[in-house]
Amino acid sequence: MLSVLIRQSRPLLAAAALASVVSGVCSVLLLAQINEALTAGAAASVALAWRFAAFAVSAMLARMLSSVLFERLGQRAHAELRSFISRRVIDADFARLEQVGGPRVQSALSEHTSNVADFFVSLPAMLVNAIIVSGCLVYMAWLSWQVFLAAAVVIGLGSLGYHLAHLRAIRHLNEASKEQDRLFGHFRSLIEGAKELRLHAGKRLRFAGGLLGASIETVRRERTRGMSIFAVSAAWGNFLVYAFIGLVLFMLVGDVPDRMRIMTGFSLVFVFMVAPLEALLLLLPRASLARVSAERIEEIAQALQHDTAAVAATPQPPAFRSLSLEGVRHRYYHEGTDDLFTLGPISLDFAPGQLNFLVGGNGSGKTTLAKLLVGLYRPEQGVVRLNGEAVDEAGRDRYRQCFSAIFSDFHLFEQLLDAPGTERDAQGNALLAKLNLQHKVQVRDGAFTTRALSQGQRKRLALVVAYLEDRPFLVFDEWAADQDPVFKEVFYRELLPELKALGKTVLVISHDDRYFSLADRVIRLENGRIVESGAPAAPVPAAGLVAAS
Numbered sequence: 001m002l003s004v005l006i007r008q009s010r011p012l013l014a015a016a017a018l019a020s021v022v023s024g025v026c027s028v029l030l031l032a033q034i035n036e037a038l039t040a041g042a043a044a045s046v047a048l049a050w051r052f053a054a055f056a057v058s059a060m061l062a063r064m065l066s067s068v069l070f071e072r073l074g075q076r077a078h079a080e081l082r083s084f085i086s087r088r089v090i091d092a093d094f095a096r097l098e099q100v101g102g103p104r105v106q107s108a109l110s111e112h113t114s115n116v117a118d119f120f121v122s123l124p125a126m127l128v129n130a131i132i133v134s135g136c137l138v139y140m141a142w143l144s145w146q147v148f149l150a151a152a153v154v155i156g157l158g159s160l161g162y163h164l165a166h167l168r169a170i171r172h173l174n175e176a177s178k179e180q181d182r183l184f185g186h187f188r189s190l191i192e193g194a195k196e197l198r199l200h201a202g203k204r205l206r207f208a209g210g211l212l213g214a215s216i217e218t219v220r221r222e223r224t225r226g227m228s229i230f231a232v233s234a235a236w237g238n239f240l241v242y243a244f245i246g247l248v249l250f251m252l253v254g255d256v257p258d259r260m261r262i263m264t265g266f267s268l269v270f271v272f273m274v275a276p277l278e279a280l281l282l283l284l285p286r287a288s289l290a291r292v293s294a295e296r297i298e299e300i301a302q303a304l305q306h307d308t309a310a311v312a313a314t315p316q317p318p319a320f321r322s323l324s325l326e327g328v329r330h331r332y333y334h335e336g337t338d339d340l341f342t343l344g345p346i347s348l349d350f351a352p353g354q355l356n357f358l359v360g361g362n363g364s365g366k367t368t369l370a371k372l373l374v375g376l377y378r379p380e381q382g383v384v385r386l387n388g389e390a391v392d393e394a395g396r397d398r399y400r401q402c403f404s405a406i407f408s409d410f411h412l413f414e415q416l417l418d419a420p421g422t423e424r425d426a427q428g429n430a431l432l433a434k435l436n437l438q439h440k441v442q443v444r445d446g447a448f449t450t451r452a453l454s455q456g457q458r459k460r461l462a463l464v465v466a467y468l469e470d471r472p473f474l475v476f477d478e479w480a481a482d483q484d485p486v487f488k489e490v491f492y493r494e495l496l497p498e499l500k501a502l503g504k505t506v507l508v509i510s511h512d513d514r515y516f517s518l519a520d521r522v523i524r525l526e527n528g529r530i531v532e533s534g535a536p537a538a539p540v541p542a543a544g545l546v547a548a549s
């Protein structure tokens with residue numbers, strides 16, 4: 001993942017790296033000027049001063065340029081990663097997305113993308129420091145090759161220690177990042193479970209201390225361990241530098257000619273080198289953190305297998321003449337309990353203008369069948385035929401455009417996201433009036449004026465959206481469950497017959513047995529199997545319609 005990003009931004013990265021190199025080289029040249037100024041006579045000082053000023057200004061300009069370019073790269077990497085993950089989520093196979101779950105995706109979108117972007121932002125500092133350290137070593141070699149050899153041995157030892165520590169630190173950082181995915185799940189419970197947590201002190205205590213607290217603590221502990229190992233190894237590296245300085249100053253530089261100049265040169269190099277070296281050693285963990293995060297992003301991207309049916313263009317809904325499920329099956333595997341829920345094999349036919357009720361006990365598989373029918377799940381076995389033609393991978397996205405569905409965990413988007421226009425607003429407002437919501441909410445510029453409504457009212461808004469979509473097949477998953485008795489009557493006895501009269505095929509998942517008789521067909525599910533399918537048993541006399549509230 002990191003390498004792909006680096007490859008994509010090659011020209012910008014090359015320019016930024018070049019600016020860093022110039023900045024680092026200028027810094028080293030500055031050091032040489034300082035050393036020369038300390039030992040040169042007064043005659044050379046004017047020329048030296050000009051050179052010094054030129055290098056100082058060049059170092060500053062190059063540093064500015066490289067920092068700005070790397071900041072740009074960091075922000076670009078951040079945006080690209082976010083778009084990449086979002087695209088993956090949008091295009092992902094729905095069943096896979098359900099398995100991966102929201103917390104992991106959120107963790108990738110926020111924390112992991114930031115870590116990768118931070119790496120880019122810290123690159124100039126790393127590069128400049130690396131160049132200063134290497135430049136200092138070259139300068140040392142020029143002053144005395146024996147001392148340079150000693151430095152190479154010390155650096156080799158330091159690097160080996162650092163590498164070994166690094167492997168251990170990465171293990172801890174990996175642990176922390178895995179736990180962080182769970183932590184995002186707890187954050188979600190913190191908001192979505194706000195009511196339950198306030199109503200139950202014991203639950204709140206156990207959640208805050210046991211689950212959330214433990215998770216926060218694990219992330220803290222693992223991160224601290226990982227980063228501490230880096231800090232300790234940075235200090236070890238630092239110590240080696242001082243040990244090396246001592247070795248050079250007191251043992252290696254003996255009674256050589258030009259001793260004063262060499263000693264001054266070395267002293268300066270050391271002083272100049274220690275801070276960049278230390279910074280470099282502390283910056284390297286960022287690269288490791290970015291690597292761990294990039295791996296996590298890669299894992300999620302792999303898990304969110306691309307749904308080949310999702311196409312970029314807006315496919316037109318196909319004409320709908322007939323639909324049949326032939327021996328279709330879907331299974332859920334429950335890892336925790338190692339058991340399997342199997343829906344099917346199911347065989348059913350649907351025709352335009354048909355009002356179907358899907359009924360059965362909780363957990364009998366009604367919602368699963370609805371997801372399979374609308375193409376959110378691909379059948380593991382069997383075939384779905386639209387107008388007699390088998391729906392394959394390439395045609396699945398187009399097939400899905402036949403449906404409008406309101407599931408019990410429906411989502412209302414801020415915008416209608418459906419061909420905006422004044423005509424659409426007018427249509428929406430007429431429907432809102434029909435559903436008795438005109439005083440609460442309006443459609444303006446393709447968006448509802450508010451979504452802060454009761455659950456039953458929000459469901460009516462979802463119904464408005466479904467009406468506006470004008471698809472040939474509508475699926476309502478316990479839509480009426482949140483409606484008051486008066487509006488239930490309106491839904492079952494007015495709206496559904498109206499849809500049927502318009503030629504729409506409707507599948508209503510319902511527990512309202514007093515309305516079953518209104519259906520053309522009642523399909524009863526038990527434990528994932530159809531146990532009954534046909535005309536309803538006995539008609540129920542219609543209760544008089546009362547004005548909707």
Ligand SMILES: Nc1ncnc2c1ncn2[C@@H]1O[C@H](COP(=O)(O)OP(=O)(O)OP(=O)(O)O)[C@@H](O)[C@H]1O
Nearest residue numbers: 098332333341360361362363364365366367368369
């Ligand atoms: N996302 C999921 N992952 C794993 N298993 C699931 C998932 N959704 C449902 N199941 C399993 O499938 C079974 C059927 O669930 P489904 O939601 O289809 O039932 P239902 O008939 O719609 O129930 P209800 O009337 O309560 O809405 C359940 O027993 C559950 O164990």
